[in-house]
Amino acid sequence: MSPLKIELPYGKSKLTLEVPESMFSEILLPKKKEGVKNPISEVEKSIRNPVPTEFSPLDELINGSGKTSIVVNDITRSTPTHLMLPPILRVLKECGVQRDDIRIIIATGTHRPVTREEMNKILGDIAGKYKVLNHNCDDELVYLGETSFNTPVYLNETFMESEYKILTGEVELHYFAGYSGGRKSVLPGVSGRETITRNHSMLLDPRSDIGVLDGNPVHEDMTEAAEMAEITFTVNIVKNEKKEIVSVFSGDFKEVLRRGAKVVDQMYKVKAKEKVDTVLVSAGGFPRDINVYQAQKAVFNAEKMVKRGGTIILFAQCKEGVGNKVFEEWMRECNDLKDAEERVKEKFVIGGHKAYYWFRTVENYRLIMVTDLPKEIVEDMFRCEKMSPEHAVKEIDGEFSVLPYGGDTLPIV
Template sequence: MQFNLKYGNGTLPADIEDRQILQVLLPKPRAPLAQPLEAVRRVLAEPDGTPPLASMLRERKPAKVVVVVNDITRPTPYEVLFPPLLEVFQEAGIPDSAVTLVTATGIHDPHTPEQNIQVYGEEICRRFRILSHDATDSRGLVYKGKLPSGYDFWLNRLVDEADFLITLGVVMPHYFAGFSGGRKSILPGVAGKETVQKNHARMVELMDNLPPIRENPVSLEMIHAARLAGVDFILNVVVDDSNQVVEVVAGDLEQAWYRAVDISESMYLVPVPRPADIAISSACGFPRDINLYQAQKALDHADKATRKGGTIIIVAECRDGYGEKVFEDFMNRGWTPQQIMDEIKAHFVMGGHKAYAFAKVAAEKQVIMVTSLPEHIVASCFARKAESVQEAVEMALEAQGKDAEFIIMPEGAVTVPKI
């Protein structure tokens, strides 16, 4: 069977014997919305758990509206979300000068002006003030009290000072928070680094046995933080593996978001009969394979599809290298996977959590990467480099035997195997 696996802005070919393919793991198909713009207009007028957005804005008459938006690493169909949202602003008498877009970078790098245009479009960049969140800028953070786990909640000052707070997002599987979107726009999106670090530290407890989303302690704390931040209204979408909108939700932070979660879960959590000897997982191309930090999601999902002692092939361009400095530092310490895991468990640090994720897989399985990265960077991630997918397949068969079984994951960054 032949495959064209997404890689950067293109694809790479692969050819696997049909008899050796245990399963091709793809999201369950769901028809894209025929009129997504109309669907957005409808949910803004008939949201879940809140009055219509226009009514809320007219009643509140906010002088400062903040819209929290995703960064470049999270593909979001703004061409569908922005036009109806701006129509509502106009209807409610909200001038452009009253609206600020805050990019929820979490601990990622801030956007450049060119990236803002690439992600949001020229018109949005011309009309509105757009600022990237900086999790390390103490002057730009406000203390909001303690979260239920006992740690401090620091929030972006502009977000805190908003008279009306809206968040936009995409609801997709996430390897320890359960799903993206909703509350994640606030924590980690616009929270202080210390807060993000304390929240994410619990991932080491969850990665091997992720609880149902409504019981996930990391997610529940994120919801608590979003309530403290005062989120007034969310607008989220579920997209298919081609980034086509299949569902739109709007309204209450939990009620609307959980509805999107149920739809996303039905699409992206896919049963498999048993782990395979070899998994081939594409990180879904740019921007999801922009760096190792983002491509790790494809590794985590492939880990779930591969037996202990098996081989994982990751197809990810990673044009921007590691993607985060602390992560890079950990991977270049010359430590064993076990040493990295022990250190992160004892002294959790953001960036180190990605090192933990790579180390956890490498401790039990072999990893081969098809990537633009040089061999020394690949080796630092406890992996071997292959120049093509076919070369990687040959390397994996040499390790696992000529009759080894494969699971193929063309959308590995978003498809979650469920044994």
């Protein structure tokens, strides 16, 4: 029997692999949904027809000139910000908001600042025409009080000084907040490190799970923080696997998230026939595999469809290495899952949660990485095996399935 050829995203390219057809179970892909023909027009239409229906359109919420902050995603997300901003900026201009009063804030959370080159990529032609700043989770913050979960809320000072606060982003699955989008532009997007740390420490709660909003304490805490910020307007999109916009929702940040989550469920929660012995999973290419910190999400999803003790083969370029200093420190210092879990309980630090999830994987599954990372980092720090693509597929043991967009696709078994 001739081998089966499959393609997996890797960085900004794809890997073509030959795999044994006799052991092949299935390829899980997001459900196809065509991208909208005119994204900018779709965003503009959404802005003028917000949800819920009683929520006012953006042009009715802007009462003349005033300090305005627009929050946008950083380079770790492939959000088409350059398509979303023009209609928003056009409405602001029509309503009398002066260009000098507008600030575009990159929602870095605890991530590194974006570079000038990355800023140009995120904003397109808009870069250079407006004042743009990277959020700094350790400086220039305003304290708003505590949530009912005892999370101290510190938010970006420039953001909080604005009369009009506009959020942009995308709704997608998130492994403990349930979904990204909506309130997540505020927490973690423009929040202080202490705020993010306290919020993310609730990830050990079993209710903090991927694809879950109701009863999810991480989500509910984020929502309270965003309510305290008094958001003016939100614009979120949903993308297909080709990174095309398929849906746009605008208006109230809570309703925008709910509407987007329904579309995400239809596309990215995919029914799997069965759990298998081996899963070949790609993080989904750039920027999903920009570093291990981001690529770990694909491993988390792959666990949903592999038998306990089975094999996960991760394809992730990781051209920027580990991606988080704390993650790296915990991976070097922790001995095992128990050690990582105790650290999370005793003193949660952003980045440490990734080590907890990673140890959980390597203690329950065999993990192989196809990556640009040095072998010593893969084996010594991440406690798994580094192999070439050709060698890795020879390690397929028993029945296997393929998850080409593992960072976005949630197998339902």
